[in-house]
Amino acid sequence: MASTYDQYREEMIGRANVADTPELVAYYQRLQSLGTGALWTVANKIEPWEPASTSVPYLWRYRDLREDVLRSLELVTPEQAGRRVVYLENPGRADVVAAVGWLYSGLQVMGPGECASSHRHSASALRFIMEGSGAFTNVDGHKMTLGANDFVLTPNGTWHEHGVSEDGTVCIWQDGLDIPLMNALDANFYEVHPELQQAISFPVNDSLGMWAGSALRPAGVTWTKPYSPLLKYEWGPTYEALLRYASVSEGSPYDGLLMEYVNPHTGGPVMPTIGASMQMLRAGQHTKAHRHTGSFVYQCAKGRGYSIINGQRFDWQERDIFVVPSWCWHEHVNLSEGEDACLFTFNDLPVMRSLGIYREEAFGENGGHQPILA
Numbered sequence: 001m002a003s004t005y006d007q008y009r010e011e012m013i014g015r016a017n018v019a020d021t022p023e024l025v026a027y028y029q030r031l032q033s034l035g036t037g038a039l040w041t042v043a044n045k046i047e048p049w050e051p052a053s054t055s056v057p058y059l060w061r062y063r064d065l066r067e068d069v070l071r072s073l074e075l076v077t078p079e080q081a082g083r084r085v086v087y088l089e090n091p092g093r094a095d096v097v098a099a100v101g102w103l104y105s106g107l108q109v110m111g112p113g114e115c116a117s118s119h120r121h122s123a124s125a126l127r128f129i130m131e132g133s134g135a136f137t138n139v140d141g142h143k144m145t146l147g148a149n150d151f152v153l154t155p156n157g158t159w160h161e162h163g164v165s166e167d168g169t170v171c172i173w174q175d176g177l178d179i180p181l182m183n184a185l186d187a188n189f190y191e192v193h194p195e196l197q198q199a200i201s202f203p204v205n206d207s208l209g210m211w212a213g214s215a216l217r218p219a220g221v222t223w224t225k226p227y228s229p230l231l232k233y234e235w236g237p238t239y240e241a242l243l244r245y246a247s248v249s250e251g252s253p254y255d256g257l258l259m260e261y262v263n264p265h266t267g268g269p270v271m272p273t274i275g276a277s278m279q280m281l282r283a284g285q286h287t288k289a290h291r292h293t294g295s296f297v298y299q300c301a302k303g304r305g306y307s308i309i310n311g312q313r314f315d316w317q318e319r320d321i322f323v324v325p326s327w328c329w330h331e332h333v334n335l336s337e338g339e340d341a342c343l344f345t346f347n348d349l350p351v352m353r354s355l356g357i358y359r360e361e362a363f364g365e366n367g368g369h370q371p372i373l374a
């Protein structure tokens with residue numbers, strides 16, 4: 001039986017419901033000529049009952065993209081392109097070049113011996129290494145060597161450049177940034193380093209030596225910046241942590257075994273505007289559906305399976321990328337035979353949480369599983 005509240009919503013009580021009359025239309029035109037408008041003509045659109053994302057659930061299959069990403073190696077140099085990247089465009093967010101919500105993502109490719117110019121920007125950035133060996137990133141003089149499934153930060157305002165060593169192979173990684181958010185806030189700056197390349201000022205991988213000791217912190221070292229002092233999170237220890245977690249916990253019925261990458265200094269998110277996590281789905285696991293505020297970009301780091309997003313099934317395998325827009329129902333299924341599957345995500349949860357607008361809800365019907373729509 002419908003509740004009073006459902007009935008209230010149904011009948012649009014308290015919502016704008018004004019029919020056009022010649023007199024009103026003339027009035028609206030008059031208001032428009034004054035740089036104004038009547039709120040009741042837009043109220044239902046700008047204040048929906050619940051989030052109504054223009055982003056659509058979407059999946060990019062790596063096997064469809066890889067050859068075209070590699071082709072850009074022959075077409076442009078990093079100097080010409082600035083950054084040689086094929087970006088992922090959500091059909092509902094082409095106007096702001098977002099993969100989902102206010103998050104941008106792209107696939108960057110570099111060959112052995114190549115290095116892009118050092119630069120910095122207001123957008124916070126991360127990369128997740130997909131294939132190849134010899135990739136490196138230098139962040140404010142901290143050089144890091146990178147391997148597959150490593151996750152590295154280039155926080156907002158830090159000078160950074162990426163490259164591949166002479167003895168490396170062609171490397172492809174996923175970039176994740178909050179460029180659309182910075183543009184929405186009219187706060188985006190971009191600068192190229194005056195010397196094009198910055199010096200390496202610290203021992204290679206020093207941020208790991210200092211801050212990757214899980215429950216241990218270097219004594220007497222202070223850190224005052226708003227992002228994590230640990231700039232690289234390697235795949236090996238991440239996967240081990242998930243296995244240890246799996247040995248003592250069932251995890252969440254909605255997320256399986258999900259662990260957030262954190263700033264070891266604060267326990268908070270890695271950057272003020274972008275969070276990231278790695279989740280493990282056990283062999284055969286089918287999570288229950290839930291939805292929450294926040295936009296999510298997933299990459300399958302291990303295994304294969306599918307996710308149901310707002311009733312639509314998206315099959316994924318290693319390196320495929322898919323997005324879950326804010327407030328969309330989602331559940332995940334691991335189809336890897338006898339093996340766990342791992343999903344990397346980056347998201348805008350730190351924004352949702354710091355602004356107090358995070359909200360979550362379980363799918364209450366059908367044993368917690370969405371019907372798949374035709």
Ligand SMILES: [Fe+2]
Nearest residue numbers: 119121125160
């Ligand atoms: Fe950058």
Ligand SMILES: [Fe+2]
Nearest residue numbers: 255290292330
């Ligand atoms: Fe979720």
